[in-house]
Amino acid sequence: xxxxxxxxxTLVKPTQxxxxxxxxxGFSLSTSGVGVGWIRQPPGKALEWLALIYWDDDxxxxxxxxxxxxxxKDTSKNQVVLTMxxxxxxxxxxYYCAHLLGRGAFDIWGQGTMVTVSS
Amino acid sequence: EIVMxxxxxxxxxxxxxxxxxxxxxxxxxxxxxxxxxxxxxxxPRLLIYGASTRATGIPARFSGSGSGTEFTLTISSLQSEDxxxxxxxxxxxxxxxxxxxxxxxx
Numbered sequence: 001x002x003x004x005x006x007x008x009x010t011l012v013k014p015t016q017x018x019x020x021x022x023x024x025x026g027f028s029l030s031t032s033g034v035g036v037g038w039i040r041q042p043p044g045k046a047l048e049w050l051a052l053i054y055w056d057d058d059x060x061x062x063x064x065x066x067x068x069x070x071x072x073k074d075t076s077k078n079q080v081v082l083t084m085x086x087x088x089x090x091x092x093x094x095y096y097c098a099h100l101l102g103r104g105a106f107d108i109w110g111q112g113t114m115v116t117v118s119s
Numbered sequence: 120e121i122v123m124x125x126x127x128x129x130x131x132x133x134x135x136x137x138x139x140x141x142x143x144x145x146x147x148x149x150x151x152x153x154x155x156x157x158x159x160x161x162x163p164r165l166l167i168y169g170a171s172t173r174a175t176g177i178p179a180r181f182s183g184s185g186s187g188t189e190f191t192l193t194i195s196s197l198q199s200e201d202x203x204x205x206x207x208x209x210x211x212x213x214x215x216x217x218x219x220x221x222x223x224x225x
Contacts, residue, residue, distance in 0.1 A: 037214070047155075047163065047206055049214035063120060063213065096162055104210020105153035105168035107175070112162055 002026035004036075004097050004110035011116050012087050018115060022080040022097030029055055029075050035100030036080045038071065040093040041112075048093075052100065053080055089117045121145050121209050123217035131225040134197050140220045142190040142207035151211035154183055154192045157219075158203045166205075167192065194222075 008020035020038070027034055038050040051071040052060040061069050070083045080097060094114045098106035122145040132138045142152070150170040155163035165174040167183035170190060180195040194201055202224050207217040 039216075046218045047208070047216040049208075049216065052214070060213065098162075101165070101168060101174075103151060104214055105165055105174075105208070106155075106163070107165045107168075109162035109164075 002099050002108045004099060004108060006095060006097050006110045006113040008095075008113055008115065010114060011118065013119050014088055014117060016087050018082075018084045018087050018091070020082045020084075020095055020097075020113065020115075022082070022110060024078050024080070024097075024099070027099065029053075029073050029078070029080070031055055033102075036073070037098050037100055037106060038080075038082045038095060039098060039106070040091075040095045042090075042093040045093075050084075050095075051082060052104075054100075087117045091115070092117050121148060121212050121215050123207055123209055123215050125205075125207055125217035125220045127220060128218070129221045129223060131223050132197055133225045134199060136197055136225075138194040138197055138201075138222055140192040140194075140205055140222070142185075142192070142217050144188045144190075144209055146212075147187045148209040148211035150186050151209055152183075152185070152190050153208045153210065154181075155206045155208065156201075156203045157206065163206065197222075199224075 004024040035054040037052040053071045068085045094112040096112045099108040101107035124143045152170045154167040157163045171183045
């Protein structure tokens with residue numbers, strides 16, 4: 001059974017860097033074809049894809065946020081870490097990590113973690 | 120960036136009736152299209168991928184069709200648990216989501 005869980009701060013100040021961790025079980029990020037993605041959702045708004053990392057350490061980023069994002073993996077810990085720099089109140093959202101099915105559908109999602117950006 | 124446009128924004132349907140949700144891509148995404156259901160306070164749930172393949176455990180009343188730029192999600196006979204927000208997502212060129220369709224009880 002695949003599960004994922006996000007963790008990180010619930011409140012960050014403007015201009016700070018956000019670091020979120022996705023801890024997963026039921027699969028390995030060293031297995032060919034496996035990937036994990038991050039998606040966010042501002043309150044009452046639509047989903048927005050942020051980043052993807054694959055088993056071979058290939059990384060993909062949303063073009064609009066690429067300069068602010070870094071995604072890494074720790075295969076031994078079954079974790080994926082997302083950092084986002086220069087946080088702004090518009091970045092207030094629930095951040096989800098999810099298991100990638102095939103080319104780009106997300107079949108299993110974490111419960112999400114709400115991050116508020118405020119001074 | 121490929122823009123995904125969903126219509127209508129809100130759809131009111133009675134239980135037991137059929138619901139048809141639309142999703143249009145600003146350029147062809149082939150069949151690289153997924154549909155998700157999201158209920159309040161919950162993470163999205165994958166319904167359909169590859170435009171028409173039901174995900175594991177998804178009831179047969181959910182079906183997807185289309186290719187290229189025009190896609191449809193059909194729920195054949197609405198159950199009470201189907202009233203939610205539905206998102207389409209393309210993964211042909213990076214990843215983008217639509218703005219969602221809220222399916223509400225009529």
